[in-house]
Every structure is written in C-alpha cells, then in structure tokens.
Amino acid sequence: MQTLRLMLLTKEPPLADSKLSEATPAEATETVTEHTVEHGTTTGISNNKLLMWAFLGSECLLFGALISTYLLYKERFNDFAANLAPFEQDGRNIGPRFGGEDGEGVFDIPFTSISSFILLGSSLTMVLALSAIRRSEYRSFRIWTLTTAALGSVFIAGQIYEFTEFVEKGLGYSTNIFGSAFFTLTGFHGVHVSIGIVMLLATYIMHKQGRLNSDKAETVEIVGLYWHFVDVVWILIFTIVYLFPQ
Amino acid sequence: MAITEDRPLALEAGAVTKVAARPLGALTRPQSDVGWASWFTTVDHKKIGIMYGVGSLFFFLFGGVEALMIRIQLAAPDGQFLSESLYNQVFTMHGVTMVFLVIMPMAAAFANYLLPLQVGARDVAFPRLNAFSFWCWLAGAIFLNTSWFLGGAPAGGWFAYAPNTSVTFAPGSGMDFYAIGLQIVGIASLVSAINLIVTVLNMRAPGMSLLKMPVLTWMLLVTQFLLLFAVPVITIALFLLTFDRSFGANFFNVEQGGSPLLWQHLFWIFGHPEVYILILPAFGIISEVIPTFSRKPIFGYPFMVGSGIAIGFMGWGVWAHHMFVSGVGEISVAAFSLSTMFIAVPTGVKILNWLATMWGGRLRFNTPMLFACGVIAMFTIGGLSGVTHAVAPSDTQQTDTYYIVAHFHYVIFGGSLLGMFSGFYFWWPKVFGYKLSEKWGKINFWLMLIGFNMTFGPMHVLGLQGMARRHQSYAKEDGFGFWNGIVSAGAFVIAFGTLAFLINIWLSARSAKRNPVEVGPDPWDARSLEWSTASPTPVHNFDVEPTVEFQDDWWHRKWGENEEGKIVRKAYPADIAQDGSATDVHLPSPSYWPLVLSLSLPVIGYSVIYTFWLMIPAGALFLAGFLGWALEPADDPEAAHGHADHGHDDDHDADASADAADEGASVG
Ligand code: HEM
Numbered sequence: 053m054q055t056l057r058l059m060l061l062t063k064e065p066p067l068a069d070s071k072l073s074e075a076t077p078a079e080a081t082e083t084v085t086e087h088t089v090e091h092g093t094t095t096g097i098s099n100n101k102l103l104m105w106a107f108l109g110s111e112c113l114l115f116g117a118l119i120s121t122y123l124l125y126k127e128r129f130n131d132f133a134a135n136l137a138p139f140e141q142d143g144r145n146i147g148p149r150f151g152g153e154d155g156e157g158v159f160d161i162p163f164t165s166i167s168s169f170i171l172l173g174s175s176l177t178m179v180l181a182l183s184a185i186r187r188s189e190y191r192s193f194r195i196w197t198l199t200t201a202a203l204g205s206v207f208i209a210g211q212i213y214e215f216t217e218f219v220e221k222g223l224g225y226s227t228n229i230f231g232s233a234f235f236t237l238t239g240f241h242g243v244h245v246s247i248g249i250v251m252l253l254a255t256y257i258m259h260k261q262g263r264l265n266s267d268k269a270e271t272v273e274i275v276g277l278y279w280h281f282v283d284v285v286w287i288l289i290f291t292i293v294y295l296f297p298q
Numbered sequence: 299m300a301i302t303e304d305r306p307l308a309l310e311a312g313a314v315t316k317v318a319a320r321p322l323g324a325l326t327r328p329q330s331d332v333g334w335a336s337w338f339t340t341v342d343h344k345k346i347g348i349m350y351g352v353g354s355l356f357f358f359l360f361g362g363v364e365a366l367m368i369r370i371q372l373a374a375p376d377g378q379f380l381s382e383s384l385y386n387q388v389f390t391m392h393g394v395t396m397v398f399l400v401i402m403p404m405a406a407a408f409a410n411y412l413l414p415l416q417v418g419a420r421d422v423a424f425p426r427l428n429a430f431s432f433w434c435w436l437a438g439a440i441f442l443n444t445s446w447f448l449g450g451a452p453a454g455g456w457f458a459y460a461p462n463t464s465v466t467f468a469p470g471s472g473m474d475f476y477a478i479g480l481q482i483v484g485i486a487s488l489v490s491a492i493n494l495i496v497t498v499l500n501m502r503a504p505g506m507s508l509l510k511m512p513v514l515t516w517m518l519l520v521t522q523f524l525l526l527f528a529v530p531v532i533t534i535a536l537f538l539l540t541f542d543r544s545f546g547a548n549f550f551n552v553e554q555g556g557s558p559l560l561w562q563h564l565f566w567i568f569g570h571p572e573v574y575i576l577i578l579p580a581f582g583i584i585s586e587v588i589p590t591f592s593r594k595p596i597f598g599y600p601f602m603v604g605s606g607i608a609i610g611f612m613g614w615g616v617w618a619h620h621m622f623v624s625g626v627g628e629i630s631v632a633a634f635s636l637s638t639m640f641i642a643v644p645t646g647v648k649i650l651n652w653l654a655t656m657w658g659g660r661l662r663f664n665t666p667m668l669f670a671c672g673v674i675a676m677f678t679i680g681g682l683s684g685v686t687h688a689v690a691p692s693d694t695q696q697t698d699t700y701y702i703v704a705h706f707h708y709v710i711f712g713g714s715l716l717g718m719f720s721g722f723y724f725w726w727p728k729v730f731g732y733k734l735s736e737k738w739g740k741i742n743f744w745l746m747l748i749g750f751n752m753t754f755g756p757m758h759v760l761g762l763q764g765m766a767r768r769h770q771s772y773a774k775e776d777g778f779g780f781w782n783g784i785v786s787a788g789a790f791v792i793a794f795g796t797l798a799f800l801i802n803i804w805l806s807a808r809s810a811k812r813n814p815v816e817v818g819p820d821p822w823d824a825r826s827l828e829w830s831t832a833s834p835t836p837v838h839n840f841d842v843e844p845t846v847e848f849q850d851d852w853w854h855r856k857w858g859e860n861e862e863g864k865i866v867r868k869a870y871p872a873d874i875a876q877d878g879s880a881t882d883v884h885l886p887s888p889s890y891w892p893l894v895l896s897l898s899l900p901v902i903g904y905s906v907i908y909t910f911w912l913m914i915p916a917g918a919l920f921l922a923g924f925l926g927w928a929l930e931p932a933d934d935p936e937a938a939h940g941h942a943d944h945g946h947d948d949d950h951d952a953d954a955s956a957d958a959a960d961e962g963a964s965v966g
C-alpha cells in the first residue's frame with residue numbers, strides 16, 4: 053500500500069476534463085433526489101414490466117422474420133404453382149389460390165374471421181380482468197381471467213380444426229413452400245397464444261392461493277401486455293395471410 | 299490547496315452480510331455460498347461472470363487447436379494432414395466456436411461481472427435468469443461439440459448457407475447439431491440480454507444518469523440491444539433449417555420454389571449486427587483502460603457514446619455487403635456499398651477519440667494498456683480492409699478469398715480478442731485480489747501481437763493472389779507455398795502467446811498464495827465505481843449503495859481542482875474506498891433450478907435428431923426445472939416475517955409471474 057501511495061504521489065496529476073467539473077453541486081443533488089423518489093428502480097418502471105417490454109421488442113423481430121418469409125414465399129408460390137405443368141400437380145400446387153378439389157384455395161374466410169373476432173374479444177376481457185383486480189373486485193377478476201383463457205382456447209381449437217381441414221384438402225406441412233410457410237407462421241402464433249393461456253391460468257391459480265391481489269395487479273398487467281401483443285400480431289397475420297392471399 | 303468538498307469522500311461500512319435462505323413452502327433453497335457445490339447453484343453475478351470467463355477460455359483452447367489443425371494442413375502444398383471431409387468440419391467448428399463459444403461468452407463474462415458494479419448495483423435484475431443463461435450457454439456449447447463423436451461435426455461453414463446445408467447436400471446430423479446447438483446458445487444470449495438491459499436501465503445508483511455511465515457500460519448496453527433484436531432473426535433462420543431437415547419443410551427446397559437467398563438474408567441480418575456484438579464490448583473495455591493509463595478522462599465522452607449508439611443503429615443497414623456476389627441486384631449492391639462506407643465513420647470517430655485521450659496524457663504502458671494500443675492499431679488495419687470490400691467491384695474480386703479471412707481476423711482477433719485480454723489484465727486484481735505478472739504479461743502481449751501479424755498479415759497477399767478460402771489444399775504450381783508457411787508458423791507463435799497467458803495465471807496465482815501482496819481496492823488509480831469497493835469484490839459488492847455526482851465519480855473522489863485550476867489529490871483509494879466489511883445485506887439465495895431447466899434443452903435437441911422418445915426425459919426435466927423455479931420460496935425480507943401466504947407490498951417477489959421472476963438483491 054505504501055509503495056502504491058508513493059508511486060501515485062510522484063506522478064504529476066492528470067488533466068481535468070473541464071466539462072465534467074462544471075456540474076455544480078446543486079444540479080447534482082437534484083438528479084439524486086429525482087432518482088431516489090421513484091420507487092426503487094431508476095426508470096420508475098418495475099423490473100418485471102421492463103423485462104416484458106424488452107422481450108416483446110425481441111418478439112417483434114421474431115414475427116418480423118417469419119412474416120417476411122411468408123410474404124416472400126407467397127409470391128414465389130403463386131408464380132411457381134401457376135407454371136406447374138398439369139401432370140406435375142399431384143397436390144403440390146394447393147395453396148391460397150390454386151388447387152383443392154374444386155380449384156378453390158384452402159382458406160375458409162368466414163370461419164377464420166369468427167375465430168379472429170373471438171381472439172380480439174379476449175383482449176377486451178383481459179382489460180376487464182385487469183381493471184377488476186385493480187379495484188379489488190376479485191369475483192369479476194376471476195370471471196374475466198377465465199373468460200380470457202377460454203376465448204384463447206376457443207381460438208386454438210379453431211386453429212387445430214383449420215389445420216386438420218387443410219391437411220384433409222391435401223395441404224400438408226411438406227406439400228409445398230406455401231404449406232411450410234403457412235403452418236410455420238400460424239403455428240408459431242398458436243404456440244404464443246397457448247403460452248399466454250398458461251400464464252393466465254397461472255395468475256388465476258396464484259390468486260386462488262392468495263398470492264395475487266390488488267397490490268400485485270401489475271402482474272396481471274404484464275400478462276396483459278403479452279396477451280395484447282399476441283393479439284396485435286394476429287391482426288397482422290390475418291390481414292396478410294387470409295385477407296390478401298394473392 | 300483548498301478543495302471544497304461538501305460530501306464525505308469516504309464510503310461507509312457496516313455489519314455482517316448474510317445470504318438469505320429460508321425453508322419455506324414445499325421446496326427449500328440451497329444455502330451454501332462457498333465450496334465447489336456452490337458454483338452449481340450460485341446466482342451471484344460475479345461467480346457467473348467468472349464461470350463465463352473460464353468457459354470461454356476453455357473453448358478458446360478448443361478453437362485454437364482447431365485453428366492449428368487447419369494451419370498444419372495448409373502449411374505446405376498438397377497437405378495430407380486432414381481429409382477433405384474432416385477439413386470442412388474443422389474450419390466450420392473453428393469459426394462457430396470462436397464466435398459463439400469464445401468471444402460472445404467472454405464478453406458476457408465482463409458484462410456479468412462489471413455491469414452491476416459499474417452502475418452501483420448489488421446484482422443483476424434477475425439473478426436466477428442470469429444463472430440460467432450461463433448454464434444454457436454451456437449446455438448448448440457441449441451439445442454442439444458432442445457432434446464430433448456422433449457421426450461428425452457440422453461442415454457447412456460458420457454461416458451455414460442453405461440449401462448447401464439441407465439434407466440432400468449435408469446428410470448426417472452435423473448440421474442438426476449446428477442448428478439446434480446455436481438455438482440453445484441463442485436462448486442464453488437473449489435471456490441474458492434482457493436481464494442486463496433491465497439491470498442497466500433500472501438499477502443504477504442514485505445520481506447515475508445515463509450520461510454519467512462509464513463508456514464500457516454504454517457499449518455493453520448497446521451490445522445487449524443488438525442481441526435483443528438480432529438473436530430472434532437467427533432463431534427463425536435456424537428453426538426454418540431444422541424444420542426443413544427434420545420435419546420435411548420446403549423453405550430451402552429449390553425444386554419446390556424455395557429461395558436460396560432467404561437463408562443468406564436472414565443470416566446476415568443477424569450476422570452483421572453480430573460483428574458489432576463481438577467488437578463493442580472490446581471497444582468499451584479499452585475505453586476504460588486508455589483513460590486510466592493516460593491519466594486523463596476519456597476524450598469526447600458524448601461522441602464516444604454517440605458513435606457507439608450510431609454503430610448500433612447503422613449496423614442494421616449493411617448486411618447485404620456479405621452478398622455482393624449473390625445476385626441481389628444492382629440497386630441493392632449500390633445501396634449497401636454506400637451504407638457500408640458510412641458505417642466506417644463512427645468507427646473512425648472512436649479511434650480518433652482514443653488517440654486524443656492518449657495525446658498529452660501521462661502514459662503508463664502496463665500490460666492492459668499494451669493490449670489496448672494493440673487493439674487500436676490492429677483494428678484500424680481491419681477497418682481499412684473492410685472499407686476496401688465495401689467497394690462492390692473490388693469485393694467481387696476479394697470475396698471468398700483469404701483477403702476476407704485477413705479482414706475479419708484483424709477486427710475480431712486484433713480488435714475483440716486483444717481487447718478482452720486487455721480487460722483480463724486490467725480487472726484481474728479486482729476479481730481475484732492479485733495482479734497478473736507484468737513480465738509474463740509482456741511476453742504474452744508481444745508473442746500474440748507478432749504471431750498475429752505473421753498469421754493474418756500475409757493472408758492479405760494470399761487473398762489478392764487469388765487463394766480461395768475453405769479449400770482443403772492447394773497445388774505447388776499455385777505458388778501459395780511461401781506465405782502459407784509463414785502463416786502457419788505465425789499460428790504457432792500465437793499458440794505460444796496463449797501458453798504464456800496460462801503460465802502467467804498459474805505463476806501469479808501461486809506467488810499470490812505464497813506471499814500475498816495487498817493490491818488494495820484501486821491498484822491502477824482507475825475511474826469507475828467497481829474500484830471503490832474492496833478487491834476481490836465482496837459478495838454484496840457495496841457496503842452502502844454508492845451515490846454518484848459526476849461521470850467518473852470515483853475519480854472525482856480522489857482528485858480535485860485547487861484554486862489555480864490544477865488537479866490535485868484529495869484522497870487515497872485505501873482511505874476512502876468501502877472496505878467490504880458489509881452491512882446486513884440480503885442477497886438472493888442460490889437455486890438448483892436454473893441448472894435443471896437448462897439441462898432439458900440439449901435433451902430436447904437429441905430428441906429432435908434421434909428419437910421422439912427422448913422427449914419424455916426432456917419434458918420431465920423441463921417441468922421439474924420450471925415448477926421448481928416457480929414454486930421455490932422467494933427470498934425477500936418481507937417473506938421472512940411469515941406472511942409469505944399473502945401478497946407482500948414490496949417489489950421483490952420471486953413468483954410474481956412464472957416467466958418474470960424478479961429476485962433483485964435488496965437491502966434489509
Ligand atoms: C470499418 C468497419 C467494417 C467494414 C466497412 C466491414 C466490411 C466488411 C465487408 C464488406 C465484408 C464482406 C466481404 C465479403 O465477404 O466479400 C466483411 C466481412 C466480414 N467482416 Fe467486416 N467490416 C467492418 C468491421 C468488422 C468488424 C468490427 C467485425 C467483427 C468484429 C467484422 C467481421 C467480419 C466478418 C466475420 C466477415 C466475414 C464473414 C464471412 O464471410 O465469414 N467486420 N466486412
């Protein structure tokens with residue numbers, strides 16, 4: 053230690069950065085109080101919520117990559133299928149526009165529209181669940197949480213039904229690039245909805261155990277963030293995949 | 299000298315620190331934080347950082363041996379050392395290892411150890427998630443390398459262009475190991491990125507506004523944001539590849555209209571941000587080292603931070619410069635050529651700022667500083683050759699030759715790796731309580747620098763002579779023999795440099811044990827908060843949460859201006875640093891579950907490759923890890939008082955949500 057001190061003493065002191073020493077103590081104290089007031093975290097947003105926001109930011113790129121892939125392959129599939137010689141067709145050209153027994157595409161727009169509205173409706177019930185727990189109205193919180201999970205499950209059931217229908221019509225996962233791109237994109241979304249349902253049921257169970265009450269409403273808010281995000285992604289997918297299949 | 303100081307310079311100290319651990323609920327948490335077993339359950343960011351460091355050095359030796367094998371094969375014309383097939387596996391695994399299993403985890407070692415300390419926090423925001431990231435990375439790394447024994451390693455190059463990597467052209471399971479292994483490693487990066495972003499944004503000490511954060515903190519933060527947005531893109535690319543290979547999808551099936559460019563785009567949209575993920579941490583490290591050893595504040599702090607952020611943004615707009623010869627179209631080529639030239643500007647700003655920091659400073663050339671200077675010089679060369687292939691017509695000649703290999707080694711080895719070595723020497727006393735030997739440090743540095751230039755300098759020449767990369771051998775008539783001989787000799791010089799580093803660790807550790815020398819809290823007269831606490835860092839980091847007034851606050855506690863505007867010493871580190879004797883700090887309890895949960899991932903991987911039945915043990919592990927994690931008792935101070943059954947009114951509840959387990963360290 054002694055040698056270190058000697059070493060430091062014999063050297064001439066470093067130059068100052070004038071800018072840095074300009075800050076007056078008064079300014080500095082202001083920032084200090086500003087930061088300590090906000091309950092515990094620097095930004096004032098809780099760690100859990102910030103985690104969810106960061107995660108959803110990442111998810112945007114995940115779905116962005118998937119949707120881009122789908123868009124690219126929708127184009128290529130249409131060109132590809134149009135150019136297939138009839139004897140080559142053996143199911144390969146079944147897609148949104150071509151193929152199927154009667155030359156129609158595979159999509160059943162009315163059916164998927166209904167299940168889309170069901171999923172959108174679940175965003176509303178999610179909001180109701182959050183506002184209920186914030187106001188300590190636990191009975192309606194339980195009802196709306198379970199309703200949200202139920203609506204999500206109906207959507208998933210619809211998706212499973214739709215997938216089996218498509219396979220029956222001849223569009224399997226390996227049939228052509230449309231099949232691969234379609235099932236991958238919607239499948240990824242379906243997995244996200246399913247995880248959301250698990251999260252909703254977990255909040256319900258935690259509430260039942262007495263571990264989640266109005267003071268923890270933020271947990272429900274965070275689950276809600278995820279749920280709304282997944283819904284918004286579905287609006288995109290529904291528009292891109294079903295409404296504009298050409 | 300009259301220095302006005304209206305705050306106490308010394309930092310306070312207090313009573314004993316305990317790791318909180320209470321048997322509550324169905325599961326208890328492990329208690330010990332000492333002994334070998336504690337490493338498996340630790341959630342301490344410092345231990346996790348050390349494990350990342352050890353892991354990355356281990357794989358550095360692995361990747362190094364692979365490099366030597368390549369160089370033995372190419373040392374002379376018509377090499378016979380490796381067969382074609384083995385050669386492909388070795389160069390592929392060399393690249394994959396160095397990028398994903400060496401540089402990235404080494405940066406994670408610094409990020410884990412230093413970020414909480416530099417922002418004045420006691421741990422990261424989510425300690426268990428942090429442990430999970432590490433185990434997940436290790437599981438993925440081992441999984442990837444088991445391919446050597448299971449029918450052959452991946453052989454499609456580190457960028458694995460599909461459809462070359464589809465089942466038709468790459469039968470065998472090597473590429474499956476690649477796709478799934480990187481997927482697992484990617485999960486680790488993503489989780490850790492989210493964790494560290496929350497830590498830096500949310501857990502800064504009072505007074506530490508964003509523009510008072512050290513440059514290293516800033517660069518690591520930008521890196522985490524790049525990871526946050528880049529990892530999901532390669533995740534999708536890898537999924538598509540796995541789906542093609544394992545489930546018969548058609549994404550890269552050209553016969554069915556699949557596009558061969560799809561993979562290239564997805565990979566490089568990840569891949570170019572990835573190169574900044576590799577270099578920015580090293581930029582941050584030398585931005586701490588250079589001011590310290592120049593005894594000056596960093597020159598142009600706002601420009602340093604700003605250029606880092608600019609690189610973070612611009613890095614997204616240049617990816618197709620890797621695809622100039624892939625047929626992306628003239629307009630794309632022109633646009634990406636321009637954007638690539640522009641991205642050299644913020645990089646140049648950084649180089650000028652480091653030089654300006656050194657200019658007129660009182661320079662000390664200790665080993666960390668030597669390595670930092672090495673980075674500036676070598677990275678500049680690599681940056682310049684980068685600009686030469688930003689020019690598309692010129693790149694058409696250079697691409698896929700050794701000229702490219704020279705470029706990226708100058709930036710990655712000469713930039714990232716030398717930067718991390720600078721960091722090793724710099725923070726070693728903080729982490730282990732003793733300095734590495736200067737003598738061996740200098741041997742280490744010069745061997746590495748000379749070996750490096752012998753190895754990669756001549757590759758520029760070879761590339762311009764037309765030697766293609768990734769070819770197993772060349773003929774005598776090609777005339778590449780001379781320079782290849784030098785290159786291979788250089789590779790062995792690097793190997794000796796690495797050996798010198800290991801000898802240094804061994805000798806320094808031994809002599810520190812035999813006759814311990816007190817290094818003190820701040821042996822280099824450094825600037826950021828980690829130097830204001832004892833060395834080695836105590837478990838709880840800070841006895842008392844630091845309060846920050848200035849950028850480089852710790853330096854301002856030691857030095858001040860007198861009336862004549864001269865800089866004079868106000869205090870000595872040993873007198874004002876926290877002594878680590880600690881207060882009654884509640885630290886998060888260790889946990890088994892991050893390890894258990896991460897173990898399920900490679901089993902899932904084997905299951906996709908071999909048999910679906912393995913999903914049963916994988917699922918069991920996953921469920922055990924997941925439920926154990928969710929159900930294990932929280933360790934917040936409130937719960938200790940017996941009302942764990944009700945909600946508690948503080949923020950620290952470990953099971954607020956199954957995915958969002960917050961167990962930030964809290965002061966009791
Ligand atoms: C001044 C900034 C830089 C410029 C202008 C630049 C430019 C380029 C260009 C145009 C290529 C493509 C060459 C080709 O394949 O034909 C390339 C390749 C590469 N660059 Fe850079 N680069 C820069 C900095 C970096 C940095 C900082 C890193 C990493 C730390 C890096 C790593 C790589 C790698 C790994 C490759 C080769 C990938 C492969 O083909 O395997 N570059 N660079």
Ligand SMILES: [Cu+2]
Nearest residue numbers: 570573617620
């Ligand atoms: Cu690039």
